[in-house]
Amino acid sequence: MKKKNIRILLSLILIAAHCPFLFTQSAMGRIEGIILDGSTDKPLENAFVKIQNTTLGNVTDKNGIFEFVSLPYGKYFLEVSFVGFKTYSYEIEVNKEITQGIIIHLYPVPIETSPIIVTGSHSNSKFDDMNELINVLKGKELERELGMTLASTLKNETGLSIRSMGPAPARPVIRGLGSDRVQITEDGIQTTDLSATSPDHAVSIEPFTIERIEVIRGPKVLLQNTTTIGGVVNILRDEIPESFQQKFSLSAGIYGETVNKGYLGSVVTKIPLGKFVFRGEISHRKTQDLNTPIGILKNSDIITDNYSVGASFFEDWGLIGVSVRQFETNYGVPGGFVGAHPNGVDIKMFKRQFNFKFKHNFHSEKIEGVEIQLSRDYYRHTEYERADLIGADFSIYNYRGSVNLFNNQFLFFDRGTSGVSFEFRDFNIGGFVFTAPTKSLKLSGYSYQSFSLGRFSIDGAFRISFDKLDPRRANPSSKTEFLINRKFWTYSLSVSALYGLTENFFVGGNISKSSRVPTIEELYSEGPHLAAYSYEIGNPNLKSENGIGSEIFSYYKNDKFFFMITVFRNDLWFYIIPRNTGKINSQTLLPIYQTVGESALLTGIESHLELELLKDLSLNSTLSYTFGELKNYNSPLPQIPPLKYFAELKYFADQLTLGLSTEVSASQTRIDFFEQATAGYAVFNSFIQYSLITDFAVHNFSLNCDNILNKEYRNHLSRVKIIMPEAGRNFRFTYRVYL
Numbered sequence: 001m002k003k004k005n006i007r008i009l010l011s012l013i014l015i016a017a018h019c020p021f022l023f024t025q026s027a028m029g030r031i032e033g034i035i036l037d038g039s040t041d042k043p044l045e046n047a048f049v050k051i052q053n054t055t056l057g058n059v060t061d062k063n064g065i066f067e068f069v070s071l072p073y074g075k076y077f078l079e080v081s082f083v084g085f086k087t088y089s090y091e092i093e094v095n096k097e098i099t100q101g102i103i104i105h106l107y108p109v110p111i112e113t114s115p116i117i118v119t120g121s122h123s124n125s126k127f128d129d130m131n132e133l134i135n136v137l138k139g140k141e142l143e144r145e146l147g148m149t150l151a152s153t154l155k156n157e158t159g160l161s162i163r164s165m166g167p168a169p170a171r172p173v174i175r176g177l178g179s180d181r182v183q184i185t186e187d188g189i190q191t192t193d194l195s196a197t198s199p200d201h202a203v204s205i206e207p208f209t210i211e212r213i214e215v216i217r218g219p220k221v222l223l224q225n226t227t228t229i230g231g232v233v234n235i236l237r238d239e240i241p242e243s244f245q246q247k248f249s250l251s252a253g254i255y256g257e258t259v260n261k262g263y264l265g266s267v268v269t270k271i272p273l274g275k276f277v278f279r280g281e282i283s284h285r286k287t288q289d290l291n292t293p294i295g296i297l298k299n300s301d302i303i304t305d306n307y308s309v310g311a312s313f314f315e316d317w318g319l320i321g322v323s324v325r326q327f328e329t330n331y332g333v334p335g336g337f338v339g340a341h342p343n344g345v346d347i348k349m350f351k352r353q354f355n356f357k358f359k360h361n362f363h364s365e366k367i368e369g370v371e372i373q374l375s376r377d378y379y380r381h382t383e384y385e386r387a388d389l390i391g392a393d394f395s396i397y398n399y400r401g402s403v404n405l406f407n408n409q410f411l412f413f414d415r416g417t418s419g420v421s422f423e424f425r426d427f428n429i430g431g432f433v434f435t436a437p438t439k440s441l442k443l444s445g446y447s448y449q450s451f452s453l454g455r456f457s458i459d460g461a462f463r464i465s466f467d468k469l470d471p472r473r474a475n476p477s478s479k480t481e482f483l484i485n486r487k488f489w490t491y492s493l494s495v496s497a498l499y500g501l502t503e504n505f506f507v508g509g510n511i512s513k514s515s516r517v518p519t520i521e522e523l524y525s526e527g528p529h530l531a532a533y534s535y536e537i538g539n540p541n542l543k544s545e546n547g548i549g550s551e552i553f554s555y556y557k558n559d560k561f562f563f564m565i566t567v568f569r570n571d572l573w574f575y576i577i578p579r580n581t582g583k584i585n586s587q588t589l590l591p592i593y594q595t596v597g598e599s600a601l602l603t604g605i606e607s608h609l610e611l612e613l614l615k616d617l618s619l620n621s622t623l624s625y626t627f628g629e630l631k632n633y634n635s636p637l638p639q640i641p642p643l644k645y646f647a648e649l650k651y652f653a654d655q656l657t658l659g660l661s662t663e664v665s666a667s668q669t670r671i672d673f674f675e676q677a678t679a680g681y682a683v684f685n686s687f688i689q690y691s692l693i694t695d696f697a698v699h700n701f702s703l704n705c706d707n708i709l710n711k712e713y714r715n716h717l718s719r720v721k722i723i724m725p726e727a728g729r730n731f732r733f734t735y736r737v738y739l
Contacts, residue, residue, distance in 0.1 A: 028070050028071060028072060028073075029071050029072075029073055029094040029095070030067060030068065030069045030070070030071065031067060031068045031071060031076075031078075031092065031094060031102065032065070032066075032067045032102065033049075033065070033066055033067075033102030033103065033104060034060075034063070034064045034065050034066075034102070034103055034104070035047040035049070035060050035064045035066065035080060035082070035104050035106060036064060036103065036104070036105050036106070037085075037105070037106065038105035038106055043060070043062070043063050043064025043065075044060060044064050044082055044085075044106060045060055045061065045062045045063075045064065046059050046060060046082070047059065047060045047064070047066075047080060047081070047082040047085075047106065048080070048081050048082065049066045049068075049078055049079070049080050050078070050079045050080075050081075051068065051076050051077070051078060051079075052076075052077040052078070052079050052089075053077070056068060071094050072094075073094050073095055074093075074094060075091065075092070075093050075094075075363055076091070076092055076093075076094060077089060077090070077091050077092075078090040078091075078092060078104075080104055080106060082106055085106040086106065086249075086738075087247075088104060088105075088106055089243055089244070089245070090102075090104055091361075093363050095365060142210065142211075142212065142213065143689075143700060143702055143734055143736065144659075144687055144689060144702050144704065144734075146207055146208060146255065146732075146734060147207065147732075148167050148168075148170075148207075148257075148260075148262065148287065148302070149167065149168065149170045149202070149203065149207065150170075150171075150172065150184070150203050150205050150207050150213075150233070150235070151163070151164065151170035151171050151172045151203070152167075152170060153207045153210075153213070154172050154213065154215070154233070156622065156646045156661075156663065157215060157622070158606050158607075158608045158622040158624060159174055159175050159606050159624045160172050160173065160174055160215070160624070161173045161176075161624070161641040161644065161715075161717055162715060162717060162718075163178050163199060163639070163717040163718075164199070164715065164717065164718045164719070164720070165199040165200050165333060165334075165718070165719045165720060166200075166290075166297065166299075166300045166331075166332065166333055166334050166720055167260070167287070167290050167297075167300050167302060167331075167727075168202045168300070168302045168329070168331035168332070168333075168347075169195070169199060169200050169201055169202045169331070169333065169347075170202075170203070171195050171196070171203055172184075172233055173641065173717060174215070174217075174230055174231045175229070175230075175568065175570070175602065175604060175624075175626050176602055176604075176626040176628050176637070176639075176640045176641060177227075177229065177230045177570075177602070178196075178639070179196050179197070179519070180196040180197075180225075180227070180516070180519060181227045181229070181230030181516060182196075182230045182231055182232075182233065183196075183224055183225045183227075183230070183231075183232045183233070184203060184205065184232075184233045184235070185224060185232060185233070185234045185235065186205065186234075186235045186236075186237060186239070187234075187235070187236060187237060187238070187239055187240065187355075188224075188234065188373070189355060189373060189375050189400075190224065190400065190423075191203070191204055191205060192204070192351060192353065192377035192379050192396060192398045193349070193351065193379060193381075194379075194381055194394060194396075196519070197519055197520075197521045198521070198529060199719055200333045200345070200347070200383075200529075201347075201381065202329060202331060202347070202349060204327045204329075204349065204351045204379070205235060205327075206266075206283050206285065206304060206306040206327065208253065208255055208264055208266050208283055208285070209237060209266050209268055209281055209283055209306070209308075210235050210236070210237060211236050211237055211238060212235075212236040213233065213234070213235060213236070214232075214233070214234040214236065215231055215232075215233055215234075216231060216232040216233075216234055217231045217232075218459060218494060218496045218510055218512075219448055219459045219460055219461035219494040219495065219496055219510075219512075220232075220448055220459070220461065221461075221494070222446055222448060222461040222462060222463040222492055222494055223404075223417060223419075223446060223448050223461070223463075225463075226444075226463050226465055226490055226491075226492040226514070226515045226516060226517075227492070227514050227515070227516045227545075228492050228493075228494045228512035228513070228514040228549055229512065229514045229547065229549035229570045229572075229602075230514075237281075237308075238279065239279065239281075239308055239310045239323045239325065239355070240279075240310045240311075240312055240321035240322065240323045240355060240357045241270060241277040241278075241279050241310065241311075241312040241319075241321065242312070242319065242321075242359070244272070244275075244277060244314040245270060245272055245277060246272055247272065248269070248270070248271055248272065248739075249269065249270045249738070249739060250267070250268070250269040250270075250738075250739045251267070251268045251269075251736060251737065251738045251739070252265075252266065252267045252268075252736070252737055253265070253266050253734065253735060253736035253737070254266075254733075254734075254735050255285075255732070255733070255734050255735075256732070256733050257287075257730055257731065257732040257733070258729075258730055258731045258732075259290060259291050259706075259727045259728060259729070259730035259731075260287040260288050260289065260290045260291065260300070260301070260727075261287065261288045262285065262286060262287030262288070262302070263285075263286060263287075264283060264284065264285040264286075265283065265284055266281070266282065266283035266284075266306075267280075267281070267282055267283075268280070268281045269281075275313055275314050275315065276311055276312065276313050276314075277311065277312050277314070278309075278310070278311045279308070279309070279310040279311070279323075280308070280309050280310075281306070281307065281308040281309075282306070282307050282308075283304075283305070283306045284304070284305055284306075285302065285303070285304040285305075285306075286301075286302070286303050286304075287301055287302045287303075288301050289301055289332075290727055291727065291728050292712070292724050292725050292726065292727060292728050293710050293711065293712040293725060293728040293729075294712055294724070294725060295724065297334050297720065297723075297724045298332075298334060298335070298343070298344065299332035299333065299334050299335060299343055299344035299345075299346070300331075300332050300334050301331065301332050302329065302330070302331045302332075303329065303330045303331070304327070304328065304329040304330075304331075305326075305327075305328045305329075306325075306326070306327050306328075307325065307326045307327075308323060308324070308325040308326075309323065309324055310322065310323030310324075310355075311323070312357075317360055317361060318358075318359040318360040318361045318369065319357070319358075319359050320357070320358050320359075321356070321357045322354070322355065322356050322357075323354070323355045324352070324353065324354050324355075325351075325352070325353045325355075326350075326351070326352045326353075327349075327350070327351045327352075327353075328349070328350050328351075329348075329349045330346065330347070330348050330349075331346075331347055331349075332344055332345070332346055332347070333345045333346075333347060334720050334723065334724070336720075336722070336723040336724075345383050345384065345385060345391065346383070346384045347381065347382070347383050347384070348380075348381075348382045348384070349379075349380070349381050349382075350378075350379070350380045350381075351377065351378070351379045351380075352377070352378050353375060353376070353377045353378075354375065354376045354377075355373070355374070355375050356372075356373065356374040356375070357371065357372070357373050358371065358372040358373075359371045359372075364408075365408065365409065366407060366408055366409060366410050367405065367406070367407055367408070367410075368406040368407060368408050368415075369405075369406050370403070370404065370405050370406070371402075371403070371404045371406070372401070372402070372403050372404075373401060373402050373404075374400075374401040375398075375399070375400050375401070376397075376398070376399050377396065377397070377398040377399075378395075378396070378397055378398075379394075379395065379396040379398065380393075380394070380395045380396075381393075381394040381395075382394075382431075383431070390430075390431045391431050391432050391433075392429075392430075392431040392432065392433045392529065393429070393430035393431040393433075394427070394428070394429055394430075394433075395427075395428045395430075396425060396426065396427050396428070397425070397426040398423065398424070398425045398426075399422075399423070399424045399425075400421065400422065400423040400424070401421065401422055402419055402420065402421035402422075403419050403420055403421075404417050404418070404419035405417070405418050405419060407449075412451055413449040413450065413451045414450055414451045414452060415449075415450055416447065416448055416449035416450060417447070417448050418446070418447040418448075419445075419446060419447075420443075420444065420445045420446075421442075421443075421444045421446075422441070422442065422443050422444075423440075423441070423442040424439075424440070424441050424442075425439065425440045425441075426439050427439070427440070427520055432527070432528060433527060433528070433529065434525075434526050434527030434528075435520065435521060435524050435525045435526065435527070435536075435538070436471035436472055436473065436482060436483055436524045437471070437472050438469055438470060438471045438472065438520045438524060439469075439470045439472075440467065440468065440469045440470070440520065441466075441467070441468045442465060442466070442467050442468075442517075443465065443466045444463060444464065444465040444466075445463070445464050446461065446462065446463040446464070447461060447462060448460070448461040449461070455499055455500040455501075456497060456498070456499050457497070457498040457499075457500075458495070458496070458497050458498075459495070459496045459497075460493075460494065460495040460496070461493070461494050462491065462492065462493050462494075463491065463492045464489075464490070464491045465488075465489075465490050465491070465515075465517070466487070466488070466489055467486075467487065467488040467490070467517045468485075468486070468487050468488075469485065469486045469487075469520065469523065470485050471483045471484070471485070471520075471523075471524050471540075482524055482526055482538070482540050483524075483540075484523075484540040484541070486518075486523065486540070488517045488544050490515035490516070490517060490544050490546075491513070491515060492512070492513055492514055492515050493512060493513045494510065494511075494512035494513075495510065495511055495512070496508060496509070496510040497509060497510075504556055504557055504558050505554075505555075505556045506554065506555055506556075507552075507553070507554040508552075508553050508554070509550070509551060509552045509553065510549070510550065510551045510553075511548070511549070511550045512548070512549045512550070513546075513547075513548055513549075514545075514546065514547050514548070514549055514570075514572075515544055515545065515546050516544060516545035516546075516576070517544050517545075518539075518542040518544070518545070518576055518595075521536065521538060522538050522539070522542060522576055522578075522595045523538050523539065523540050523542060523595075524538050524540060525537060525538035525595070526538060528585065528588045528590050529590075533590060533591070533719075534578075534590055534591055534592075534593045535585040535588055535590040535591065535592045535593065536578065536593050536595075537592065537593070537594045537595065538595045539594075539595050539596065539597075542576060542595070542597055543574055543597060544574070545572065545574055545575060545576050545597070546572070546573060546574050547570060547571055547572030547573060547574075547575070547600075548570075548571050549568070549569070549570045549571075550568065550569050550570075551566055551567060551568035551569070552566070552567050553565065553566040553567075559612075560611070560612035561610070561611055561612065562608070562609070562610040562611075563607070563608070563609050563610075563611075564607065564608045564609075565605070565606070565607045565608075566605065566606045566607070567603075567604075567605050568602075568603065568604055568605075568606075569601070569602075569603045570601070570602040570603070571601055572599065572600045572601070572602070573599050574597045574598075574599070575597065575598050575599065575600035576595065576596070576597050577595070577596065577598065577600075577637075577638065578593040578594065578595050578596075579593065579594055579595075579596055579638065579672065579673075580592075580593055580638075580672070580673065580674040580675070581593070581594050581674075582673060582674045591674075598630050598631075598632060599630070599631040599632050600628065600629065600630055600631060600637055601628070601629050601631050602626055602627070602628045602629075602637065602640075603626075603627050604624070604625050604626040604627055605623070605624075605625050606622070606623065606624050606625075607621075607622065607623045608621075608622050609621045609622075616651055616652045616653060617649070617650070617651050617652075618649075618650050618652075619647065619648070619649055619650075620647070620648045620650070621645070621646060621647040621648070622645070622646045623643075623644070623645045623646075624641075624643070624644050625642075625643040625644070626640055626641060627640070627670075628640035628670075630672075635672065635673075636670040636671055636672055637672065638671070638672035638675050639672075639675070639716075639717055640668070640670065640716075641668070641716055641717055642665050642666045642667060642668035642678070642680070642716055643665070643666035644663070644664070644665045644666075645663075645664040645665075646661065646662070646663050646664070647661060647662055647664075648660070648661035649661070655690055655691040655692065655693070656688070656689070656690050657687075657688070657689040657690075658686075658687070658688050658689075659686060659687045659688075659689075660684070660685070660686050661684070661685045661686070661687075662682060662683065662684050662685070663681075663682070663683045663685070664680075664681070664682045664683075665680055665681050665682075665713075665716075666680045667679050667680040668716045676721065676722060678714045678715075678716040678721060679713075679714070681711060681713035681714075682711070683706075683707050683709075683711050683713060684707070684708045684709060684711075685704065685705060685706045685707065685708060686704070686705045686708060687702065687703065687704040687705070688702070688703050689701065689702045689703075696739060697737050697738060697739050698737070698738040699735070699736070699737050699738075700734075700735070700736045700737075700738075701733075701734070701735055702732075702733070702734040702735075703731070703732070703733050703734075704730075704731070704732040704733075704734075705729070705730070705731055705732075706727070706729070706730040706731075706732065707726075707727065707728060707729050707730060708729065709729075710728045710729040712725045713725055713726055714726060
């Protein structure tokens with residue numbers, strides 16, 4: 001009997017050693033989420049959600065909702081698939097009883113955001129939802145809006161307009177603010193070019209290979225920029241792949257338009273190999289001179305070549321990746337202005353950029369992960385008065401890096417990002433430009449945090465920066481008083497609050513303190529800039545730009561209706577602008593522009609409407625208006641866009657979409673001295689899109705007709721409005737295939 005008891009005891013010990021779960025109960029959790037169509041934001045019914053490396057799977061209901069129950073705490077990989085849509089992988093940490101707030105967008109083509117590694121407590125905020133609705137171009141909508149440049153692609157977005165000097169040198173303007181107040185980034189890395197400094201300089205981005213565009217406003221701006229009243233236009237390409245994929249993918253496309261006899265071809269591919277994912281991209285664009293309703297805008301042609309190669313190595317802890325991009329473009333700046341060459345100026349631009357990214361995921365309750373980014377750029381920009389005569393030559397060596405720490409629940413914060421960054425720039429100038437070559441250094445520290453308190457959602461951020469600029473003597477004619485070393489300490493703050501009155505109706509506001517350091521050109525310019533047709537004089541004694549921004553907004557959203565309205569006020573007690581003095585330089589016959597700091601006030605209103613009229617018929621519209629004033633003179637601020645209204649009617653029939661839209665602009669008669677007024681206009685456009693889904697590929701076709709009535713109209717922010725209107729009737733065709 002004693003031996004029998006010993007055998008039973010030994011058996012129990014062995015069982016306990018090998019099966020401890022019989023004696024201890026594991027913590028269990030549940031996952032709940034929703035699957036949406038990334039192009040329409042509508043729920044996807046019967047999408048299949050699988051937990052990798054398990055036999056667990058589920059399908060979404062008619063509301064796109066899925067759930068998994070009785071899951072032990074730990075890390076899981078969800079794989080989401082749906083017929084005709086790209087399969088999506090998603091990593092999640094189950095560390096509480098119910099993990100909610102998971103929103104996954106599937107796309108009928110491989111166009112999506114760079115995946116975000118999240119934990120159960122890291123869900124989308126109401127601000128993210130709001131931004132997704134009004135400030136993001138993606139999927140078929142992005143394909144439909146693709147234009148010659150980034151600015152023309154974004155021109156109908158809420159609050160945006162275009163500053164241009166011909167088709168190529170065009171740049172987005174937000175609420176009347178341009179220059180580097182609007183920062184352009186690619187995969188979160190600031191682009192290196194001179195588009196923010198002069199109207200004749202182009203943005204070094206090929207829009208056709210973009211996967212997604214985000215216009216970031218509010219506190220999140222401070223992760224990139226100190227100017228809270230402006231914004232960040234973030235281009236997403238996934239150039240350094242951030243998600244591991246098991247299958248080869250390829251997208252190829254062609255684009256053509258009649259208004260300039262332009263064409264483009266591109267190929268983008270991702271290739272998995274072991275623990276690596278490689279990405280390659282190539283594109284070529286060529287256009288001739290632009291046709292307008294009254295004639296040809298001479299010297300407005302473009303030739304662009306764009307190449308990129310990237311690779312990432314994946315492990316359980318995260319990834320490490322590198323990429324290199326080369327962008328080359330030759331374009332013309334039209335002539336016909338005061339002091340301009342009769343045939344305009346030709347510009348050759350070259351950029352080569354190397355990027356490095358390291359991402360480590362901790363999967364802890366408080367710390368999500370850390371990310372390190374490093375970039376090195378070489379940029380060259382040459383302006384030719386004629387084939388054998390260089391008018392201006394700019395070159396930049398730029399080095400930048402950042403370290404970001406992503407937190408989950410920390411103190412009373414739900415999630416956030418904190419980090420430090422640096423940027424060193426060696427800016428050299430040659431030709432007949434007398435701005436001093438300058439070395440500059442920027443050091444920054446910043447933090448963005450978000451939390452909820454009952455029905456309140458609150459976002460807040462700060463950024464502190466130190467800038468040092470060291471000009472060098474350019475040539476014997478440079479004035480000694482212009483060669484002043486400058487140092488700036490600046491700080492910016494921003495807080496947004498959103499309150500849910502009901503499940504569908506929200507009100508909120510933002511208040512921010514904005515700052516901006518003068519650019520090298522604003523400080524040290526002192527001579528002709530022939531391609532911009534101006535004689536530019538800087539001010540080396542400028543202070544940093546400072547002001548207070550505020551806005552109040554409200555939105556209502558249900559399954560069939562979305563409406564948002566925003567009222568803003570930006571009070572700048574030192575606003576840096578180049579003003580036309582009305583004088584002409586006697587040697588060059590160029591108009592003299594002097595950089596000054598003035599007190600300025602910008603106020604305005606914006607609205608955004610999406611309405612489902614019928615099951616297959618919807619109406620979208622936006623309205624944007626900015627009122628700018630120089631406070632000390634009670635006179636209009638220069639280069640402010642007029643009131644603009646955009647409306648679009650869309651009809652859906654399975655894989656077919658038809659649309660008709662109109663752009664309506666008021667006249668702009670509130671102008672600065674020596675600025676030209678513009679008349680109002682109404683332009684009508686149409687489009688048709690069709691998707692063909694086969695066993696192996698998705699084919700997307702888009703045909704647009706812009707300015708159907710061949711209307712003569714002028715963009716108030718265009719310098720060529722003096723000699724020519726905007727483009728005439730234009731047919732645009734886009735075809736893309738996704739494998």
